[in-house]
Amino acid sequence: MKLVLLIFGFVLCAQAHMSIYVPSMWGSEPDNINSNWAVIPLENLDFVDWWWHGTKSVTDPPVNDAVTELVAGGTIDFEITGNKAFTSMGRGLCCQSGHTPRNIPEPWSNGMNGLCSANIHAQHYDDVAGCALAIAYKSEQSDVQPEDFVIMSVVHDCIARQLQTFDIPALPACPNGKCICSWFWIHNSTGGTDQMYMTAFQCNITNASKRQIGKPVAPVRCDGNPPCYLYPNWGNKTTTCPQVLNPMYWANNERNNMENPTNAQCAPTYNTYYGFPDGAQHQIFTNSPAPPPASFGDTLFSVSAQGPSAISSTALLVSPSQQSQLVVQGDGNLVFETIGQVNKTIWTSGSAGKGSGPYTLTMQNDGDLVLSDSKSETIWTSGTAGLGYGPYRFKIRDINQLLVVDRDSTPLWSYDKGLIPIVTC
Numbered sequence: 251m252k253l254v255l256l257i258f259g260f261v262l263c264a265q266a267h268m269s270i271y272v273p274s275m276w277g278s279e280p281d282n283i284n285s286n287w288a289v290i291p292l293e294n295l296d297f298v299d300w301w302w303h304g305t306k307s308v309t310d311p312p313v314n315d316a317v318t319e320l321v322a323g324g325t326i327d328f329e330i331t332g333n334k335a336f337t338s339m340g341r342g343l344c345c346q347s348g349h350t351p352r353n354i355p356e357p358w359s360n361g362m363n364g365l366c367s368a369n370i371h372a373q374h375y376d377d378v379a380g381c382a383l384a385i386a387y388k389s390e391q392s393d394v395q396p397e398d399f400v401i402m403s404v405v406h407d408c409i410a411r412q413l414q415t416f417d418i419p420a421l422p423a424c425p426n427g428k429c430i431c432s433w434f435w436i437h438n439s440t441g442g443t444d445q446m447y448m449t450a451f452q453c454n455i456t457n458a459s460k461r462q463i464g465k466p467v468a469p470v471r472c473d474g475n476p477p478c479y480l481y482p483n484w485g486n487k488t489t490t491c492p493q494v495l496n497p498m499y500w501a502n503n504e505r506n507n508m509e510n511p512t513n514a515q516c517a518p519t520y521n522t523y524y525g526f527p528d529g530a531q532h533q534i535f536t537n538s539p540a541p542p543p544a545s546f547g548d549t550l551f552s553v554s555a556q557g558p559s560a561i562s563s564t565a566l567l568v569s570p571s572q573q574s575q576l577v578v579q580g581d582g583n584l585v586f587e588t589i590g591q592v593n594k595t596i597w598t599s600g601s602a603g604k605g606s607g608p609y610t611l612t613m614q615n616d617g618d619l620v621l622s623d624s625k626s627e628t629i630w631t632s633g634t635a636g637l638g639y640g641p642y643r644f645k646i647r648d649i650n651q652l653l654v655v656d657r658d659s660t661p662l663w664s665y666d667k668g669l670i671p672i673v674t675c
Contacts, residue, residue, distance in 0.1 A: 267291050267369045268409050268447065270328040270433040271337040274316040275451040276391070277307030278334065283341070285334040291445035297504040301396065303448050308391065312452050317428055322421045322457045323571060323648025325659075328433065330381075330409050332368040343412055345675045351413035352658040353639070360441075370409055371441030379438035380520035381408035383416050384497050385453065386430045387463075394430050396505055400466045400534055401434075401495045404526040409435060415659035417530035420571035420648050423458035434497045439517040444501045457649060459571055461535045464494035468507035469524040477509060478516040491525030493533040498524070532570045539572050550613035552642040563608040569648045576646050582609050582629055584621060586652055586665060596650055597665040604629040613644045617662065619654050632663040637672060 269288035271278070279285035287307070292300040302308050320326055329337045329351075336344055343351045344366050355361075358375050361368045372378045384399035403416040431453035436446045471477045472491035498518045500508040508518045520526050532538070541547075545568040546558045553559070561567065567576040568589075574596065577585045583602035587593040605623025612620050618635035622628050634642075638656030645653050652665040661670045 267371070267445075268330055268332055268435065269449045270330050270451075271334055271339050272318055272328060272451050273339065274312040274318040274453065275449055276312065277303050277310050277449070278313065278339065279310060280313045283335055286332060288334075288449050289332050289447070291443075291447060293443065293445040293501045295502045297502070300446075300448070300502045301505070302391070302450055307450070311391070315452070317452045317454050318431070319456050320418050320421070320431070320453050321649060322418060322455050322459050323569065323573070324418055324457065324651075325415050325647075326418060327413055327415050329412060330414055331366050331412055333366075336366040336412075345412060348674050350658075350660065350672065350674055352411055352415070352660045354407070354410040354658065366412060369442075371437035372410075373441065375407070375410060377438050377440050378407045378410050379436065379517070380404055380406045380526070381414075381433065381435040382497065382520045382526065384432050384434060385421065386432075387422075387425060388430055389424070389426045389428045391430060391450070396499055396507070397466070397496060399432060399497050400463055401497060401520075401526065401531055402534065403530050404520050404528060406521050406526075406528040408520075409437075411658060415655075419530040419532050419534065420459040420461050420573075421455045422461050422463065424454050427454055429453050429455065432497070434520070436498055436500060436517050436519055438519060444517055446498070446500050446502070448497075459648075460537075461571065462537050463534050464536045466494045466496045466534075467492050469495045469498055469518065469526070471518070471523055472525045473523045475523075477518070493525075495525060495531075495534075530570065541568055541572070542566055542575075545575075548646050550611070550619075550644040552613045552615045552617070552640055556641070560610050560612040562610045567646045569646045569650075571648045573648045574646065574650050576652065578609055578611050578621070580607055580609075582607060582621075582623065584611065584630065586646075586650075588650065597652070599630040601630040613642055613654075615640060615642075617642045617654070617656065619644050619663070633669050634662040637662045 267289040277288050334340045345351045360370050382401045383403040384401050386394045386398040388394050432450040472488050474489045476487050498508045499506050545566045546561050548570050551557045563578050563580050574588050581602045582604050584599035586597040587595045605627050616635045617637050619632035621630040634654050638660050654663040
């Protein structure tokens with residue numbers, strides 16, 4: 251740790267917590283390379299002091315009116331840490347030797363990767379409770395109210411990585427070429443004092459869709475258990491989860507939309523307890539098309555408990571907004587194509603006529619995506635066995651992309667790039 255401090259040349263603030271850092275954010279303190287204003291937790295504050303992370307952030311707008319582009323149906327990486335110095339806006343990302351900033355700390359550390367300024371508020375990896383991205387379809391900060399934000403993406407094991415990938419749903423266009431976005435985090439109560447975090451930034455949607463977002467409402471605990479601020483057996487149990495959700499405003503004096511607990515240590519969290527699926531929040535749209543009958547969704551998982559791990563001949567994987575599909579053909583070919591009046595081929599595995607059907611495409615536990623025939627002979631493979639860290643996922647995206655990623659969302663293979671080298675520190 252002493253070596254790290256000498257290299258970075260500054261004294262860490264003992265109260266450092268966590269935030270995303272992006273040039274289009276409010277509250278970046280551009281003249282302070284060691285800024286940790288954005289990570290100061292929000293608790294027991296009046297509305298003017300917690301909304302937008304307080305008036306100091308409101309009066310510190312994005313430098314040069316910067317705007318972060320979000321690709322509808324794609325992904326975006328955000329740097330998350332406890333001090334701007336440990337980001338590309340400061341002195342650069344840091345991580346354990348032999349790892350990347352995408353990796354979770356191994357062994358686990360409450361400081362990001364055991365090196366960077368951080369307070370993850372999680373003594374163990376299983377304590378990490380999730381974070382979220384939200385969007386408001388207004389162009390001016392002064393027009394945005396808490397009820398305007400809609401949660402669009404969630405990562406259940408955020409903030410376990412310094413470089414975190416978020417999946418973006420097929421969002422519609424922003425008015426006047428600009429929306430207001432924000433990052434939200436509430437840590438599990440097992441990790442310390444109850445608090446919430448908010449970091450707002452300017453954003454814009456590219457590759458925009460014609461989808462329509464429903465009216466958001468406040469989240470409720472919907473896993474069949476009562477909110478923890480109630481006595482364990484005292485009613486209010488539901489398994490009905492609202493589909494379009496506001497962020498969770500909590501632990502402050504005014505404008506909360508989540509109940510403050512009658513007893514301490516009852517944080518609401520961005521996970522399935524409160525109706526947030528992991529990844530892009532595809533359920534927020536009011537005009538979602540029905541999936542084709544042969545579709546198995548948009549993802550294969552190496553761990554079958556998370557969803558399908560394999561599909562067979564004539565089955566489909568379909569992108570979330572049904573812009574493209576992957577077909578396991580009866581002749582042994584994988585065909586990736588756009589969906590329209592006339593489907594257009596984007597990519598094929600070139601395995602037509604090999605082996606004997608029926609054929610099966612499997613996301614294996616070793617990280618390899620394998621197409622095999624009826625005799626279990628491999629006729630095509632992504633060649634990613636042993637790379638990264640399991641569990642693994644194979645995804646089809648609305649941006650006409652096929653991708654194999656590991657547990658840290660590190661890309662291992664894509665149809666247009668082949669095997670992708672993993673860059674380590």
